[in-house]
Every structure is written in structure tokens, then in C-alpha cells.
Amino acid sequence: MRRVGVRERRARLGARHRLASHASTVEEAAGAVVGLHSSDPATVFLSSWARVDNFESTDLDDALYRRRSLVRMLGMRRTLFVVPVELAPVMHEACTKALIPGQRARLVGMLEQQGVAPSGRGEAWLEKVAAETLAAIAARWIAEHPEYHADLADETAALQADYAVENGRTNPFLHLAMHLTIEEQLSIDQPTGIRQAVQLLAARRHSLHEAHHEVMECLGEMIWSSQRSGLPPDGHAYIDCVRRRATT
Numbered sequence: 001m002r003r004v005g006v007r008e009r010r011a012r013l014g015a016r017h018r019l020a021s022h023a024s025t026v027e028e029a030a031g032a033v034v035g036l037h038s039s040d041p042a043t044v045f046l047s048s049w050a051r052v053d054n055f056e057s058t059d060l061d062d063a064l065y066r067r068r069s070l071v072r073m074l075g076m077r078r079t080l081f082v083v084p085v086e087l088a089p090v091m092h093e094a095c096t097k098a099l100i101p102g103q104r105a106r107l108v109g110m111l112e113q114q115g116v117a118p119s120g121r122g123e124a125w126l127e128k129v130a131a132e133t134l135a136a137i138a139a140r141w142i143a144e145h146p147e148y149h150a151d152l153a154d155e156t157a158a159l160q161a162d163y164a165v166e167n168g169r170t171n172p173f174l175h176l177a178m179h180l181t182i183e184e185q186l187s188i189d190q191p192t193g194i195r196q197a198v199q200l201l202a203a204r205r206h207s208l209h210e211a212h213h214e215v216m217e218c219l220g221e222m223i224w225s226s227q228r229s230g231l232p233p234d235g236h237a238y239i240d241c242v243r244r245r246a247t248t
Contacts, residue, residue, distance in 0.1 A: 035081030191235030200246035
């Protein structure tokens with residue numbers, strides 16, 4: 001049996017963690033170790049400097065706040081890490097998800113202690129603010145669709161209505177949800193490249209609204225293909241579909 005000694009083990013870790021052979025980007029460096037420790041504001045910069053060729057602090061700022069290819073999130077031991085967007089769902093399921101109830105309770109307590117929310121009403125206040133925020137975002141797209149105004153005027157009736165395709169009716173909730181989905185994708189540029197593709201399409205059509213409608217068709221095609229094949233959604237095919245529309 002071949003034994004792996006201390007020196008070889010350290011050499012392997014150095015290479016794997018991009019300390020012996022540097023990464024070319026902060027995303028590559030973070031992915032090599034799953035996530036860069038980030039509880040101390042300086043730590044993530046030092047970790048990147050040790051792993052990335054010609055690293056500049058602006059490289060990390062750009063990845064976190066402009067490209068949004070890295071995400072700062074709670075992970076193991078309630079510690080903050082900077083992880084690639086692609087690994088964020090893994091971190092979420094493995095570590096972050098279990099922390100949510102406790103962190104939310106802590107937030108509610110802070111809201112009440114600081115007088116932002118009435119004592120004993122922090123949870124209700126938070127739910128109300130979240131609902132109002134989502135409503136404000138949705139209102140923008142509702143305003144773009146006057147054909148839905150009559151349906152949505154009576155919320156109870158709208159929720160109980162049957163929007164079967166056979167009846168020739170479009171489901172306003174599904175349509176608006178897709179607008180919100182696309183808007184969220186654009187805000188974080190996920191899948192990577194979707195923001196640029198939609199911007200090109202919007203410029204081509206002279207309308208972000210019309211571009212959204214075409215993106216919905218690409219999004220629906222991706223979901224349908226995934227369901228039919230049993231494979232994960234193909235983000236590259238989705239972006240290619242949007243890009244083709246932007247060039248025709």
C-alpha cells in the first residue's frame with residue numbers, strides 16, 4: 001500500500017488550494033477551496049492576494065458587486081464565506097439553510113429592540129415589509145399590462161379564476177411571475193451572461209418589456225427541455241436562445 005507522507009499531503013493541498021500554483025481569477029481561487037473565509041473584512045482580500053496572480057482589490061469588488069459572480073453568505077459554523085455563484089446552492093443546502101430560523105429570529109429581535117417594529121410584532125412587521133416590497137416590484141410590470149387590470153381588480157376572484165389555455169385566457173399571475181423571475185436573473189446575472197444578452201435584445205427591440213416577452217419564450221423552452229429530458233436546466237442554451245433573438 002502506498003503511503004502519502006506529510007510533505008506530499010502538504011504539496012497536494014498547496015496545489016489544490018491554489019497556493020503553489022496561482023489562479024487567474026478570484027472566482028477560480030474561491031472555487032478551489034469552495035469558499036474564501038470572509039468574517040473579517042480583510043481576510044477575503046488576503047486570501048485572494050495569496051492565490052490570484054496580479055490580484056487587485058478592485059478585482060474582488062468587481063466580482064462581488066458588478067458581475068456578481070461571487071456571493072458572500074453564511075456557511076459552516078455560522079461563518080461568512082465568499083463563494084462562486086455556482087456553489088452557492090451547495091453551501092445553502094449544506095450549511096446556510098439550517099441557520100435561517102435562528103438568524104431570522106435574531107433579526108426580528110433586533111428590529112423590536114431598536115424600535116423599528118413594535119414589541120412582539122417584529123415577525124408580522126417583517127412579513128408586511130417583504131410583501132410590500134414584492135408588490136412594489138410587481139406593480140411596475142402590472143402597469144405594463146393594462147389587459148390584466150380588470151382581472152386583478154378583484155383579487156379574490158382572480159385567485160379563484162380558471163386560466164385554462166383551452167379557454168383562451170392568459171394567467172396574469174404566471175406571466176407576472178416570469179417577469180419577476182427574469183428581473184431577478186438580470187439583477188444577479190445568473191446564468192452568467194443573461195444580463196448582457198437581454199440588454200442586447202432590448203436595444204434591438206427598443207423595449208425592455210418586449211425583450212422580456214421574448215426571453216420568456218426562451219425560458220419556457222429551457223424548462224420544457226429539462227422536464228422532457230430529466231436533465232438540469234441548460235443555462236447556456238437559454239442564453240444562446242436570447243442571443244439569437246438579439247441578432248435577428
